[in-house]
Amino acid sequence: MTHKIAILGASGYTGAELVRLIATHPSMEIVALSGDRKAGMAMAEVFPHLRHLDLPNLVKIEEIDFSGVDLAFCALPHATSQSVISQLPTTLKIVDLSADFRLRDPAAYEKWYGKPHSALEMQKEAVYGLTEFYREEIKQARLVAGTGCNAATGQYALSPLVEAGVIDLDEILIDLKAAVSGAGRSLKENLLHAELSEGYHAYAAGGTHRHLGEFDQEFSKLAGRPVQVQFTPHLIPANRGILATVYVRGDAAVVHQTLANKYEGETFIEVLPMGQLPSTKHIRGSNFVHIGVITDRIEGRVIVVAALDNLTKGSSGQALQNANLMLGEPEETGLMLAPVFP
Numbered sequence: 234m235t236h237k238i239a240i241l242g243a244s245g246y247t248g249a250e251l252v253r254l255i256a257t258h259p260s261m262e263i264v265a266l267s268g269d270r271k272a273g274m275a276m277a278e279v280f281p282h283l284r285h286l287d288l289p290n291l292v293k294i295e296e297i298d299f300s301g302v303d304l305a306f307c308a309l310p311h312a313t314s315q316s317v318i319s320q321l322p323t324t325l326k327i328v329d330l331s332a333d334f335r336l337r338d339p340a341a342y343e344k345w346y347g348k349p350h351s352a353l354e355m356q357k358e359a360v361y362g363l364t365e366f367y368r369e370e371i372k373q374a375r376l377v378a379g380t381g382c383n384a385a386t387g388q389y390a391l392s393p394l395v396e397a398g399v400i401d402l403d404e405i406l407i408d409l410k411a412a413v414s415g416a417g418r419s420l421k422e423n424l425l426h427a428e429l430s431e432g433y434h435a436y437a438a439g440g441t442h443r444h445l446g447e448f449d450q451e452f453s454k455l456a457g458r459p460v461q462v463q464f465t466p467h468l469i470p471a472n473r474g475i476l477a478t479v480y481v482r483g484d485a486a487v488v489h490q491t492l493a494n495k496y497e498g499e500t501f502i503e504v505l506p507m508g509q510l511p512s513t514k515h516i517r518g519s520n521f522v523h524i525g526v527i528t529d530r531i532e533g534r535v536i537v538v539a540a541l542d543n544l545t546k547g548s549s550g551q552a553l554q555n556a557n558l559m560l561g562e563p564e565e566t567g568l569m570l571a572p573v574f575p
């Protein structure tokens with residue numbers, strides 16, 4: 234059976250990545266692609282690297298006939314996403330990549346996104362898209378909310394440890410490095426080559442990054458009590474990839490074993506041998522997550538390092554993995570691409 238797919242926001246980075254991944258998917262066919270400013274253009278004009286594919290032109294969302302669509306990926310900005318999705322047919326399966334449906338508590342949404350949610354019923358219905366932790370719910374879901382890419386990286390390193398109670402929940406520090414494509418294909422001064430290259434800076438420091446809403450929600454749920462982590466992201470002059478260095482208190486062997494046990498049998502999550510550390514170079518362009526554990530020289534302190542590609546496992550790859558589950562396909566389909574190296 235071939236599933237008919239629409240990608241809303243196909244003229245953005247995650248939209249283009251979805252097209253790249255779905256292009257070799259044996260049971261998905263892209264029937265509609267939307268753009269906003271780029272509506273009316275051919276995908277090959279917007280993304281010459283996709284020139285070899287036979288794709289529909291970009292159109293405005295309102296021009297799409299959703300009656301012939303089985304599943305829509307929604308790769309639109311926050312807030313736009315909720316207003317668009319609330320107008321779509323209620324029978325349509327949707328994987329949303331924005332932040333609009335990640336937080337279950339409306340007050341938390343308002344706190345981190347600065348305004349009330351406008352589609353509260355749908356917010357309740359949505360399943361959080363961290364596949365390895367919500368697989369059974371995702372299989373049954375109509376609407377799946379893709380995670381934040383930083384939030385996914387931190388959770389892969391920490392969630393099994395929080396769940397098992399093997400670390401001090403009051404002293405968790407996530408020091409994260411994020412590549413620039415995480416900011417989308419937009420024109421912002423701090424993303425200009427001259428301002429970004431050869432430099433490196435922290436942003437949203439002091440506990441202000443909106444992905445803290447996801448950390449709070451998910452870690453507190455796993456621990457059964459409120460958990461707050463320290464989290465500082467840094468913008469690095471790289472195109473793709475996220476690396477999170479996480480500092481915790483615990484026993485390194487127990488931490489390593491807990492992660493290895495949790496992810497045993499998971500196709501996309503590789504826990505490296507004790508003492509080996511990941512690199513964004515080893516997961517680039519792939520749906521894999523690499524996690525390393527190393528003991529600190531100070532007794533009782535452990536460092537966990539996780540790396541993933543923000544455009545694959547951090548967004549579009551995760552979205553395709555979840556769509557496969559929602560459509561009853563093997564979840565790895567279209568996702569077994571080896572990382573691009575060097």
Ligand SMILES: NC(=O)C1=CN([C@@H]2O[C@H](COP(=O)(O)OP(=O)(O)OC[C@H]3O[C@@H](n4cnc5c(N)ncnc54)[C@H](OP(=O)(O)O)[C@@H]3O)[C@@H](O)[C@H]2O)C=CC1
Nearest residue numbers: 242244245246247268269270271308330331415417418548
């Ligand atoms: N980049 C990443 O690594 C990650 C991104 N995300 C989330 O995924 C979503 C997409 O991100 P990304 O691809 O990076 O973003 P981009 O800025 O690269 O793309 C945004 C897309 O949305 C379209 N768009 C913008 N405004 C409107 C509007 N008012 N109506 C209809 N379409 C609109 C744009 O069309 P046009 O260009 O034609 O105007 C474009 O296709 C965002 O919510 C982002 O937060 C989540 C995880 C990781």
Ligand SMILES: CC(=O)N[C@@H](CCC(=O)OP(=O)(O)O)C(=O)O
Nearest residue numbers: 331332381382383411412415416
């Ligand atoms: C480099 C960079 O700016 N990265 C983005 C994260 C991208 C992401 O996960 O997107 P959502 O906006 O969907 O949460 C940031 O830290 O804000």
